[in-house]
Amino acid sequence: MTQALLALAGNQNSGKTTLFNVLTGSNQHVGNFPGVTVEKKVGQIKALKEAALVDLPGIYSLSPYTNEEIVTRDFILKERPQLIINIVDATNIERNLYLTLQLMELQVPMIIALNMMDEVIQSGNSIDTERLSKQLGVEIIPISAAHKQGINELIRAIKKMLKQPQAIPKPDFCTGEVHRALHAIAHIIEDHAKQNEYPLRFAATKLVEGDQVMQEALRLHEDDIHIIEEIVRSMEHALATDREAALADMRYSYIEAICKDSVCKLQETYSQQRSERIDRWLTHKYLGIPIFIGIMLTIFYITFSIVGGVLQEWLETGIEAFSEQFSLLLSNMHVSTWLHELLINGVCSGVGSVLSFLPIIVILFFFLSLLEDSGYMARVAFVMDRSLRKIGLSGRSFVPMLIGFGCSVPAIMATRTLSSERDRKMTILLTPFMSCSAKLPIYGMITAAFFPNHAAIILVSVYLLGILVAIISGFLLKKTVFQGECVPFVMELPAYRIPAAKSVILHMWDKAKDFLHRAFTVIFVASILIWFLQSFDWQLHYLNDSSQSILASIGSMLAQILAPLGFNDWRAATALISGITAKESVVSTLSVLTQGNDVMLTQTLPQIFTPLSAYSFLAFTVLYMPCIAAFAATKRELGSWREALLTAAYQTTAAYIVALLIYQIGSLFL
Amino acid sequence: MTLDQIKPGNGGTITAVRGEGALRRRLLDMGLTPKTKVLVKKTAPMGDPIELALRGYMLSIRKEDAANIEIEVTVDDTSTAGISG
Incomplete structure (x- = not known):
């Protein structure tokens, strides 16, 4: 039997994702619509194995202005689903039916799932669904997706409709x-x-x-x-x-x-009244911003210091133990040295160091889905919009950028919720300028060696430099690449709701899967490549001393290009290249190449840098292309190698120019 | 009078929506059509955007965009936007 194709369409914040999860369980597959980076989820309805359900993007209209709207339109017109399930928020029925009328024009059989009916009734309001159904000419099933009410009735109606499709009457609203x-x-x-x-x-x-x-x-x-x-x-x-x-x-x-x-409708529903009370605080004139900062700090603290930190340590220990055992096994099997090294130092340590980010990503996405699903994210956009408008972005970009200070990978992945493609691309490009936590060891190393008495001020200046470059880049990009009309900031402030546990868990699982997939593909290959460059010379001899390696010779070539920035040394250049695998490896590479350990770095670093060139090196590390995990996320979210490479090129060029200015102007004074 | 000039707590009836292209269409799609009653709920902490109540829900738009919306002020009419206090 051929699969029937069903489409789920509705407004944003109408409970569409919740209904999708209730109908399909965890039996879903996430991809993109062809040609655009609009997420497409396909799942199988649990009680209806012969039907595939496509979750269309949340939209308010079928106008031709946003990708989401065009995608929805094209999907229904070209793929011709047998049935549209239109989810309508009963507490906000007027605006939701506006899309319904447009969907009806597409003349595809349709059922309306009237969501949040429990809330309407509890608040003492009522909707005569039979009457409404007659007037529209479309079957209406009252449901509550969050409380799993009316789902069986909905599935029964879907089954019936698939057996005997009812034509949609031509809406006669025109006069x-x-x-x-x-x-x-x-x-x-x-x-x-x-x-x-x-x-x-x-x-x-x-x-x-x-x-x-x-x-x-x-x-x-x-x-x-x-x-x-x-x-x-x-x-x-x-x-x-x-x-x-x-x-x-x-x-x-x-x-x-x-x-x-x-x-x-006699009165506002319970959750609308509650939202108004909550917003008295959360979007308060003076308290709105401090509360937002407080919430973000708490999330950061829990993610990076408490839970994430501990889990990350455990995972690191686990991976180390695994490599040790694996290494032992390889020795017992008498595999050749280079293969042994490849598997242990290339694959295990490369993928391992990236894998240790996994707990942080999962926990961050736990909080992010809470913020998003509760309705608070829209308030953040409302409260912070003004601060980002000058650089051509909206308040929605604020949270991803903030997360960038923790780790660029989840920050870039979080841009998925931005509704405008232009904003999304720009945010992805600017986010890595927010100095991530993996760069802290580099700052620690340099300040300890060169600025032991001014560590704090150097650290602050480095963070501010990243923000400044992001702002300048924003201006530049707005005037050049991202010209043209931006998607207007006309945003619903939905009623606050308690997030559905299932949605939150599925979201975390999705992101974890996504990240793991990349760890074992792009990052896997990149780790092997860097290991290869580090371990072989041009004649493909396996080396014990990496100073003769291909990487070192590339480093020497690069050093000449980097000379105007003040660090004409192959070791600095090589460290920057290996920093692409993970930013912390800048430190480990420098310590290996200067034949020291972390403690001795303080003594050995002055062989390579002067204080001025050390600062220029710092500036470069803040700004240049992010690590391979972040790059892979960039590629995934932009959906194009070309754009991802251009983004990395832009970031590295910006780093070069800024470091050049610092060193050259600094040399005039010092 | 245009919508951006209305003080929080006040509202009125939309008489015209100016502007063009995506922005105008979006405003219309979200229900800001002529004859609709709108209430300005509040202003964001940094003075912009503003929060509106209309058709039983809350919408946020920027002041520069709100300037496209002509409005006829109704006196002391907090219960008109489908949101009773």
């Missing part, structure tokens, strides 16, 4: 002038719509709205376009409004009319 214009246009484009397989009503409505994408897709003649524009102009004239407002107004008027009959 007067718009109705006339729609009919006239439908008449003109009938053949084109049929040829290109578009539902006639949808195509005609989109043309009335002036939708460019639809106009091109229908391949209309010049003459037809002229006539259509003429029809629309006379409609606009008669209504004394423009085309987009005319349709939005008409949809909402229709919704208001049917809601008047079937929705009885």
Whole structure:
């Protein structure tokens, strides 16, 4: 039996993900829609094995302006699901039905899952679902996804609908002038719509709205376009409004009319009242920002100091023990030295050092999903928006950037929740400038050796330098690469809700899986590559002394390029390269190459650096391309090698320029 | 009067939504259509954006975008936006 294809569509914050998780369990697969970095989740409905359910992005409309909206539209038009499950938030029904009306135009069989009905009833309000269903001509099943109510009824309705599909009635919300214009246009484009397989009503409505994408897709003649524009102009004239407002107004008027009959809202629901009380504090004029900072500090403290730190240590110990045993085993098996070294020093230590990040990532994503699912993330965007606007970003980018101070990997992964692709790309590029915690050992090493009495001020200056470069980059990028209209900041502040445990756990699991997948692919290969470069010379002789290695000779070449920055030394250059595997290895590489240990570094480092060039080296390490794990995350989130490489190139160039300025200008004074 | 000039706690009825392109469409899609009643709930700590109540939910928009929305102020009308106090 062929699988039926079902689509789950609805507004953001309507409980769509919760319903998806309830329907599919953990039986889901995450990917991207082709060509864009919009997440596509596919799952199998537990009680309905023959059906695949696609979770479409949370959207408010089917306008052609955002990727999410275009993806949804294309998916329904091209993949032709047998059934759309439209989830509608009953506590916010007017705005939710606005999307419903547009989905109905696509003429695909549909069921409305009216979510959060329990809340409506508990608050003393009511919705006459039977009546509403008759008015819309679509079956409505009242549910509560969070409390798993009405799910069986929903599944039964889905089964019935799959057996006997009910056609969607053409929504008759259009009146007067718009109705006339729609009919006239439908008449003109009938053949084109049929040829290109578009539902006639949808195509005609989109043309009335002036939708460019639809106009091109229908391949209309010049003459037809002229006539259509003429029809629309006379409609606009008669209504004394423009085309987009005319349709939005008409949809909402229709919704208001049917809601008047079937929705009885006497008061705000319980959670809406609660939200207002919570927001008295969380978006308070003076307390809003301090509370936000407090929450973030707590999350950081728990993640990095308490839980994450301990777990990370355990994992490191475990990995070490494993390598030891494995190494013993290899010795017993008498494998050749180079293979032994490859497996232990290349693979185990490379992948191992990256794996030790796993606990931190999982815990951070635990907190991030709490922030996101509770509705607080929208408040953060509201409170912090102004601070990022000057560099062309919105408040939504604030949290990923802040997490960047802990670790760039989860920070970059967290950009997934940004609704605008432009914002997402820019945030991914700027986040690594927030100095991550793995760079602290480098700062410790340099300050101990060169600035023992000014450690604090050097440390602060380094962090500020990263932020400053991010701000300048933001300005530059806004004026160049990321020009053009940004996605408007028009954001719902949803009612606070208690996050569903299942959603939080699934989210953590997703991110962990994602990270592990990368650890064993991109990072695995990169570790082997770096090990190879470190262990062989150009004649491919296996070396015991890495100073003769390919890496060292690349280091010497690089040293010449880096000379204007003040560190014309192959050891510094080599350390920077190995820092790409993980930032801490800058320290270990320097200590190996100067034949010292960490303690002696204080004495050996002055062979390589002067205080000024040491500071320039610090500046370079803050800014240059992030570690391979962060790079792999960048590639994953940008969805393109080219863009990921350009991002790394930009970061490294910025590092070069800043370090150059510091050294050259500094040399004039010192 | 435009929506950005309304003090928190006050509201009115939308008479026109100006502007163009994605922003305007977005405002309309979110329910900021003519004849809709809107209440300005509060201003963000840094003075911008603002929080609105309309059609029974809360929406946040920036002041520069709110300047596109013409509004007719209704006096002491806190219960009009579908959000009763």
